Amino acid sequence: MRTVQHWIDGKLWDGAPQRSGDVFDPSTGQVQAHVALAGGTEIAAAVESARQAFLEWRDVPLSRRVRILFAFREVMERRKDELAAAISAEHGKVVSDALGEVGRGQEVVEFACGIPHVLKGGYSESVSMGTDVHSIRQPLGVVAGITPFNFPAMVPMWMFPVAIACGNAFVLKPSDRDPSASLVIAELWAEAGLPAGVFTVLQGDKEAVDGLLGHPDVRAVSFVGSTPVARYVYETAAANGKRVQALGGAKNHMVVLPDADLEQAADAAVSAGYGSAGERCMAISVVVAVGDVADALVQEIATRTRAVQVGPSREPRSEMGPLVTAGHRDRVRGYVDGGVGEGAELVVDGRETAVPDEGFFLGPCLFDRVTPSMALYRDEIFGPVLSVVRVETYEEAVQLVSDNPYGNGVAIFTRDGGAARRFEREVDAGMVGVNVPIPVPMAYYSFGGWKQSLFGDTHVHGPEGVHFYTRGKVVTSRWADPASDPAGRGPDLGFPRT
Numbered sequence: 001m002r003t004v005q006h007w008i009d010g011k012l013w014d015g016a017p018q019r020s021g022d023v024f025d026p027s028t029g030q031v032q033a034h035v036a037l038a039g040g041t042e043i044a045a046a047v048e049s050a051r052q053a054f055l056e057w058r059d060v061p062l063s064r065r066v067r068i069l070f071a072f073r074e075v076m077e078r079r080k081d082e083l084a085a086a087i088s089a090e091h092g093k094v095v096s097d098a099l100g101e102v103g104r105g106q107e108v109v110e111f112a113c114g115i116p117h118v119l120k121g122g123y124s125e126s127v128s129m130g131t132d133v134h135s136i137r138q139p140l141g142v143v144a145g146i147t148p149f150n151f152p153a154m155v156p157m158w159m160f161p162v163a164i165a166c167g168n169a170f171v172l173k174p175s176d177r178d179p180s181a182s183l184v185i186a187e188l189w190a191e192a193g194l195p196a197g198v199f200t201v202l203q204g205d206k207e208a209v210d211g212l213l214g215h216p217d218v219r220a221v222s223f224v225g226s227t228p229v230a231r232y233v234y235e236t237a238a239a240n241g242k243r244v245q246a247l248g249g250a251k252n253h254m255v256v257l258p259d260a261d262l263e264q265a266a267d268a269a270v271s272a273g274y275g276s277a278g279e280r281c282m283a284i285s286v287v288v289a290v291g292d293v294a295d296a297l298v299q300e301i302a303t304r305t306r307a308v309q310v311g312p313s314r315e316p317r318s319e320m321g322p323l324v325t326a327g328h329r330d331r332v333r334g335y336v337d338g339g340v341g342e343g344a345e346l347v348v349d350g351r352e353t354a355v356p357d358e359g360f361f362l363g364p365c366l367f368d369r370v371t372p373s374m375a376l377y378r379d380e381i382f383g384p385v386l387s388v389v390r391v392e393t394y395e396e397a398v399q400l401v402s403d404n405p406y407g408n409g410v411a412i413f414t415r416d417g418g419a420a421r422r423f424e425r426e427v428d429a430g431m432v433g434v435n436v437p438i439p440v441p442m443a444y445y446s447f448g449g450w451k452q453s454l455f456g457d458t459h460v461h462g463p464e465g466v467h468f469y470t471r472g473k474v475v476t477s478r479w480a481d482p483a484s485d486p487a488g489r490g491p492d493l494g495f496p497r498t
């Protein structure tokens with residue numbers, strides 16, 4: 001059986017793994033490969049190769065760096081079906097969804113192609129006699145990215161195009177559940193002409209993460225994953241003196257006001273709730289129905305939920321694939337069982353959806369009359385479970401969202417521009433959609449939530465990504481001005497010259 005290896009120093013690692021894990025095909029439930037899990041030897045080799053590569057890469061002129069980024073973008077465009085197939089086969093999302101993920105990641109590559117412009121410093125002339133000040137931004141060195149299973153290509157691409165464009169060497173530690181996409185990406189970089197060691201893949205689990213967090217040559221850590229691990233990574237990396245941004249879990253609400261276009265809102269709830277089987281950090285998991293909109297809205301959502309085609313990710317007619325592992329499917333199912341026990345009304349029971357016998361499937365589930373005290377509401381479920389909470393007023397809806405410990409994304413559906421504007425200003429979350437259920441910022445803005453959805457203060461990609469992967473330096477220089485100093489003695493330095 002195939003073993004998914006590390007990519008170190010521009011090639012596949014050829015050492016036999018001390019430990020390995022299973023990689024499943026979620027559509028069949030079968031093990032389809034093993035993944036090497038890094039130990040001390042591989043961690044040391046990966047970081048050392050990246051450190052050596054950085055020493056040369058930081059001096060490669062911007063114009064050459066950018067040509068490699070453009071080439072990477074073109075190679076990816078040509079091989080995007082291959083990348084999407086690798087994602088779909090191990091994650092279980094349908095191929096069209098995997099292609100969408102590649103496209104969103106590619107936008108960050110395109111942003112990074114413009115790095116010469118965003119890396120420009122500032123200049124102040126004549127701050128004092130013969131004295132000017134300018135600022136520059138320099139790369140950090142070896143930087144690490146630790147990423148989740150749910151976007152095995154896009155989330156790493158939130159990080160490495162910007163990190164590499166800024167002159168750093170990047171070590172990616174992908175999820176061990178769907179590790180193959182990272183190797184396709186490594187091949188794309190090689191084909192684009194990136195020098196060996198500038199992009200490294202270290203496969204592994206907690207041991208690899210801890211190895212990177214403790215390594216003195218790793219200068220910065222970008223993490224995306226669940227909140228408990230985000231908090232751990234943030235605290236450990238910071239305690240080790242590293243720069244760190246750690247994006248955590250989510251519980252995204254979609255507020256529907258009584259004046260909303262119900263059909264539009266219902267379409268949005270279904271695609272944002274069940275797309276990728278709800279395994280998206282920006283998935284909608286709570287619909288907040290305000291006032292008298294609830295009965296009609298629940299009916300519209302239910303009709304659409306029943307129509308979602310669940311099936312193997314490779315089948316073109318499938319709209320929703322399986323969950324990533326049997327364990328995760330059982331955990332999500334546990335919330336459905338628990339929700340019924342807690343008294344929520346199960347309007348569509350995905351446990352009864354006709355699904356293939358093999359594979360980690362669960363049909364889409366819709367609950368109504370969910371209350372904030374229920375586990376169904378409190379916890380991040382990360383599966384195809386949509387909860388409707390009924391409130392009387394706009395104010396109650398905003399309070400509900402703001403009281404939630406997560407603050408990743410939130411949406412409002414309304415025809416009232418004033419209400420939307422007020423919501424945008426008042427709501428306690430990092431990314432807001434107005435009649436847009438998944439308000440993922442474009443690559444030239446930065447992505448990040450608030451509260452327990454982000455530890456650290458810097459969001460990923462866009463301008464904040466550039467800031468994260470560079471250090472500022474300010475230079476103050478004083479030179480004699482021949483016109484005002486014909487003797488050429490130069491300004492008074494405060495000490496005698498010979």
Ligand code: NAD
Nearest residue numbers: 147148149174175205206209225226229247248249250281
């Ligand atoms: P996860 O936290 O289990 O894993 C994320 C990464 O951390 C993986 O590389 C994994 O190998 C590693 N890891 C896991 N346990 C660890 C431990 N104990 N110590 C050190 N490292 C550990 O997350 P996941 O299940 O892969 O992904 C789903 C989660 O990611 C959800 O909570 C989702 O909301 C979140 N997510 C958030 C965003 C965002 O932008 N905020 C984006 C995507 C996913």
